[in-house]
Protein backbone atom coordinates (compact mmCIF):
# COMPACT_ATOMS: atom_id res chain seq x y z
CA UNK A 395 0.00 0.00 0.00
CA UNK A 396 1.36 3.42 -0.95
CA UNK A 397 0.50 6.81 0.50
CA UNK A 398 -3.08 7.71 -0.25
CA UNK A 399 -3.47 9.59 -3.54
CA UNK A 400 -6.50 11.79 -2.79
CA UNK A 401 -5.14 15.19 -1.72
CA UNK A 402 -8.37 16.96 -0.79
CA UNK A 403 -10.43 14.65 1.37
CA UNK A 404 -10.13 11.90 3.93
CA UNK A 405 -9.83 9.89 0.75
CA UNK A 406 -12.19 7.05 1.36
CA UNK A 407 -11.02 6.36 4.90
CA UNK A 408 -13.92 6.73 7.33
CA UNK A 409 -11.79 6.65 10.45
CA UNK A 410 -8.21 7.22 11.55
CA UNK A 411 -8.09 3.60 12.65
CA UNK A 412 -8.78 2.53 9.06
CA UNK A 413 -6.11 4.86 7.76
CA UNK A 414 -3.55 3.74 10.31
CA UNK A 415 -4.19 0.10 9.44
CA UNK A 416 -2.97 0.85 5.91
CA UNK A 417 -0.28 3.29 6.99
CA UNK A 418 1.64 0.68 8.99
CA UNK A 419 2.03 -1.41 5.82
CA UNK A 420 3.32 1.47 3.66
CA UNK A 421 6.54 0.75 1.74
CA UNK A 422 6.51 3.75 -0.59
CA UNK A 423 10.02 5.03 0.29
CA UNK A 424 12.69 2.39 -0.49
CA UNK A 425 15.49 4.07 1.47
CA UNK A 426 13.36 4.51 4.59
CA UNK A 427 11.95 0.99 4.40
CA UNK A 428 15.50 -0.40 4.22
CA UNK A 429 16.70 1.81 7.10
CA UNK A 430 13.80 1.21 9.49
CA UNK A 431 14.13 -2.56 8.97
CA UNK A 432 17.92 -2.57 9.27
CA UNK A 433 17.71 -0.65 12.57
CA UNK A 434 15.03 -3.06 13.78
CA UNK A 435 17.26 -6.06 12.97
CA UNK A 436 20.54 -4.71 14.29
CA UNK A 437 19.11 -2.87 17.36
CA UNK A 438 20.93 -0.78 19.92
CA UNK A 439 22.78 -2.92 22.47
CA UNK A 440 20.67 -1.65 25.37
CA UNK A 441 17.49 -2.81 23.58
CA UNK A 442 18.83 -6.09 22.17
CA UNK A 443 16.19 -8.17 23.93
CA UNK A 444 13.33 -6.14 22.52
CA UNK A 445 11.40 -6.67 19.30
CA UNK A 446 11.52 -3.43 17.36
CA UNK A 447 8.42 -2.19 15.56
CA UNK A 448 10.42 -1.42 12.38
CA UNK A 449 7.40 -0.14 10.41
CA UNK A 450 5.71 3.21 9.75
CA UNK A 451 4.65 4.79 13.06
CA UNK A 452 1.04 6.05 13.08
CA UNK A 453 -0.22 9.09 14.95
CA UNK A 454 -0.75 8.68 18.68
CA UNK A 455 -3.83 9.87 20.53
CA UNK A 456 -7.61 10.05 20.19
CA UNK A 457 -9.34 10.33 16.82
CA UNK A 458 -11.42 13.28 18.06
CA UNK A 459 -8.46 15.32 19.30
CA UNK A 460 -8.82 19.09 19.58
CA UNK A 461 -5.08 19.67 19.64
CA UNK A 462 -2.59 18.18 17.17
CA UNK A 463 1.16 18.15 17.77
CA UNK A 464 3.29 17.74 14.66
CA UNK A 465 6.96 16.77 14.87
CA UNK A 466 9.45 15.58 12.26
CA UNK A 467 9.66 11.78 12.06
CA UNK A 468 10.04 8.79 14.41
CA UNK A 469 13.45 8.22 15.99
CA UNK A 470 15.37 5.09 14.99
CA UNK A 471 15.50 3.64 18.52
CA UNK A 472 12.46 5.54 19.86
CA UNK A 473 9.25 5.38 17.84
CA UNK A 474 10.77 2.88 15.39
CA UNK A 475 11.32 0.58 18.38
CA UNK A 476 8.13 1.16 20.38
CA UNK A 477 5.71 1.75 17.47
CA UNK A 478 4.41 4.87 19.20
CA UNK A 479 5.18 8.38 18.04
CA UNK A 480 7.74 10.21 20.19
CA UNK A 481 7.99 7.47 22.82
CA UNK A 482 10.99 5.55 24.07
CA UNK A 483 13.74 8.17 23.92
CA UNK A 484 14.91 11.32 25.68
CA UNK A 485 12.95 13.62 23.38
CA UNK A 486 9.79 11.77 24.31
CA UNK A 487 10.66 11.87 28.00
CA UNK A 488 10.98 15.65 27.76
CA UNK A 489 7.76 16.04 25.77
CA UNK A 490 5.55 13.77 27.87
CA UNK A 491 6.74 15.28 31.15
CA UNK A 492 5.72 18.73 29.87
CA UNK A 493 2.43 17.46 28.44
CA UNK A 494 1.58 15.90 31.77
CA UNK A 495 2.52 19.08 33.63
CA UNK A 496 -0.11 21.01 31.66
CA UNK A 497 -2.78 18.27 31.74
CA UNK A 498 -2.44 16.78 28.25
CA UNK A 499 -1.53 13.24 29.32
CA UNK A 500 -2.56 11.01 32.22
CA UNK A 501 1.07 10.32 33.22
CA UNK A 502 4.48 11.95 32.73
CA UNK A 503 6.27 9.02 31.08
CA UNK A 504 6.05 6.70 28.09
CA UNK A 505 8.02 3.46 28.17
CA UNK A 506 6.33 0.89 25.98
CA UNK A 507 2.96 0.05 24.48
CA UNK A 508 1.64 -1.32 27.76
CA UNK A 509 2.59 1.58 30.04
CA UNK A 510 -0.95 2.98 30.33
CA UNK A 511 -0.20 6.29 28.62
CA UNK A 512 -3.26 8.21 27.46
CA UNK A 513 -3.22 11.49 25.59
CA UNK A 514 -6.04 13.80 26.67
CA UNK A 515 -7.77 15.53 23.76
CA UNK A 516 -4.44 15.59 21.95
CA UNK A 517 -2.90 13.66 19.08
CA UNK A 518 0.73 13.54 18.00
CA UNK A 519 1.71 12.95 14.40
CA UNK A 520 4.50 13.73 11.95
CA UNK A 521 4.95 14.63 8.29
CA UNK A 522 7.20 11.56 7.82
CA UNK A 523 6.10 8.30 9.43
CA UNK A 524 9.28 6.23 9.07
CA UNK A 525 12.57 6.82 10.90
CA UNK A 526 15.05 8.45 8.50
CA UNK A 527 18.86 8.11 8.68
CA UNK A 528 20.31 11.04 10.68
CA UNK A 529 16.73 12.27 11.25
CA UNK A 530 16.83 13.74 7.76
CA UNK A 531 14.21 12.66 5.25
CA UNK A 532 14.87 13.68 1.65
CA UNK A 533 12.49 16.13 -0.06
CA UNK A 534 11.15 13.23 -2.11
CA UNK A 535 10.44 11.19 1.03
CA UNK A 536 8.78 14.20 2.67
CA UNK A 537 6.56 14.69 -0.38
CA UNK A 538 5.78 10.98 -0.66
CA UNK A 539 4.55 10.83 2.94
CA UNK A 540 2.56 14.05 2.97
CA UNK A 541 -0.71 12.49 1.77
CA UNK A 542 -0.96 10.55 5.01
CA UNK A 543 -0.92 13.78 7.02
CA UNK A 544 -3.36 15.41 4.61
CA UNK A 545 -5.71 12.50 5.17
CA UNK A 546 -5.18 12.60 8.94
CA UNK A 547 -5.94 16.32 9.07
CA UNK A 548 -9.06 15.82 7.00
CA UNK A 549 -10.30 13.19 9.44
CA UNK A 550 -9.42 15.36 12.45
CA UNK A 551 -10.97 18.52 10.94
CA UNK A 552 -14.37 18.17 12.69
CA UNK A 553 -12.70 18.49 16.11
CA UNK A 554 -9.19 19.93 15.77
CA UNK A 555 -8.92 23.59 16.79
CA UNK A 556 -5.18 24.06 17.31
CA UNK A 557 -1.93 22.68 15.93
CA UNK A 558 1.43 22.96 17.65
CA UNK A 559 4.42 22.36 15.37
CA UNK A 560 7.70 21.17 16.88
CA UNK A 561 10.57 22.49 14.78
CA UNK A 562 11.18 24.19 11.46
CA UNK A 563 10.96 21.04 9.33
CA UNK A 564 7.44 20.31 10.54
CA UNK A 565 6.48 23.95 10.08
CA UNK A 566 7.69 24.18 6.51
CA UNK A 567 6.08 20.89 5.62
CA UNK A 568 2.80 21.58 7.37
CA UNK A 569 1.94 25.03 5.99
CA UNK A 570 1.28 23.85 2.41
CA UNK A 571 -0.56 20.82 3.79
CA UNK A 572 -2.85 23.09 5.84
CA UNK A 573 -3.47 25.22 2.72
CA UNK A 574 -4.34 22.10 0.77
CA UNK A 575 -6.56 20.76 3.54
CA UNK A 576 -8.78 23.82 3.86
CA UNK A 577 -7.15 26.65 5.81
CA UNK A 578 -5.86 30.00 4.58
CA UNK A 579 -2.12 30.65 5.01
CA UNK A 580 -0.87 34.28 4.96
CA UNK A 581 1.43 35.40 2.16
CA UNK A 582 4.33 35.65 2.37
CA UNK A 583 4.37 32.43 4.31
CA UNK A 584 5.10 33.10 8.00
CA UNK A 585 8.50 31.94 9.18
CA UNK A 586 8.97 29.36 11.89
CA UNK A 587 9.90 30.62 15.33
CA UNK A 588 9.48 29.54 18.93
CA UNK A 589 6.27 31.07 20.26
CA UNK A 590 4.95 32.13 16.85
CA UNK A 591 1.13 32.04 16.84
CA UNK A 592 -1.19 32.45 13.86
CA UNK A 593 -4.95 32.27 13.50
CA UNK A 594 -5.81 30.55 10.22
CA UNK A 595 -9.23 31.30 8.72
CA UNK A 596 -11.07 28.40 7.10
CA UNK A 597 -11.31 28.17 3.33
CA UNK A 598 -14.03 25.58 3.23
CA UNK A 599 -17.48 25.54 4.85
CA UNK A 600 -16.64 22.31 6.68
CA UNK A 601 -13.58 23.83 8.38
CA UNK A 602 -13.37 25.93 11.54
CA UNK A 603 -10.68 28.50 12.37
CA UNK A 604 -7.39 26.88 13.36
CA UNK A 605 -4.82 28.26 15.82
CA UNK A 606 -1.25 27.44 14.77
CA UNK A 607 1.71 27.56 17.17
CA UNK A 608 5.46 27.10 16.63
CA UNK A 609 7.78 25.58 19.23
CA UNK A 610 11.41 24.50 19.14
CA UNK A 611 11.75 20.77 18.57
CA UNK A 612 12.26 18.61 21.66
CA UNK A 613 15.49 17.15 20.23
CA UNK A 614 18.37 16.62 22.61
CA UNK A 615 20.27 19.21 20.61
CA UNK A 616 17.75 21.77 21.84
CA UNK A 617 17.01 20.45 25.32
CA UNK A 618 20.60 19.67 26.40
CA UNK A 619 21.70 23.16 25.39
CA UNK A 620 18.66 24.71 27.17
CA UNK A 621 17.57 26.32 23.94
CA UNK A 622 14.27 24.70 24.87
CA UNK A 623 13.56 24.39 28.60
CA UNK A 624 10.63 22.60 30.26
CA UNK A 625 9.15 25.98 31.19
CA UNK A 626 9.32 27.19 27.57
CA UNK A 627 7.63 24.05 26.28
CA UNK A 628 4.96 24.10 28.98
CA UNK A 629 4.17 27.74 28.16
CA UNK A 630 3.55 27.01 24.47
CA UNK A 631 1.63 23.82 25.30
CA UNK A 632 -0.57 25.82 27.68
CA UNK A 633 -1.32 28.44 25.02
CA UNK A 634 -2.12 25.75 22.46
CA UNK A 635 -4.26 23.83 24.94
CA UNK A 636 -6.33 26.92 25.75
CA UNK A 637 -6.69 27.80 22.06
CA UNK A 638 -7.94 24.27 21.40
CA UNK A 639 -10.58 24.62 24.11
CA UNK A 640 -9.11 21.90 26.30
Ligand code: SF4
Pocket residue numbers: 397417420421422423426427450522523524535538539540542
Ligand atom coordinates in the same frame (compact mmCIF):
# COMPACT_ATOMS: atom_id res chain seq x y z
FE1 SF4 B 1 5.24 5.30 3.59
FE2 SF4 B 1 5.61 7.64 4.79
FE3 SF4 B 1 7.10 5.55 5.48
FE4 SF4 B 1 7.44 6.71 3.09
S1 SF4 B 1 7.83 7.63 5.11
S2 SF4 B 1 7.33 4.49 3.51
S3 SF4 B 1 5.30 7.30 2.58
S4 SF4 B 1 4.87 5.77 5.75
